Amino acid sequence: MAVNPQIIHRFAHVIKEPMRVRIILALVGGPKTVNELVAAMGLKQPTISNHLRVLTDNNMVKRRREGRMAYYSLTTKKIARALESIMRADTDMLATRGK
Secondary structure (H helix, E strand, O other): OOOOHHHHHHHHHHHOOHHHHHHHHHHOOOOEOHHHHHHHHOOOHHHHHHHHHHHHHOOOEEEEEEOOEEEEEEOOOHHHHHHHHHHHHHHHHHHHOOO
C-alpha cells in the first residue's frame, strides 16, 4: 500500500485538537447527539458543534437526521483504529525513551 503524505497531513491537522480526539473516541461507542457530547465533554454546544463541523467536513464523522434530532457517528471504525495505533506508538516511544 502506497503512503499518501497529504492524507496523513490532513488527518494530523484535524486531530491536532485534543477535543476532536475526545469526540472521535466518544463516538466509538455509537452515534451521539450534540447534547450527549456536550454532557460528556463538559463544553458548550457551539464549541462541540464547531469541532463536529471540522470532523464532518473532513469525512471523519457523518450526521444522520432523525426528526428534529441529529446523530453523529464515525464514517468508519478505521479512524478510531488509527488513533489507537498512534496512542500505542506514543506509548512505545515513551517506554523506550530512556533506553
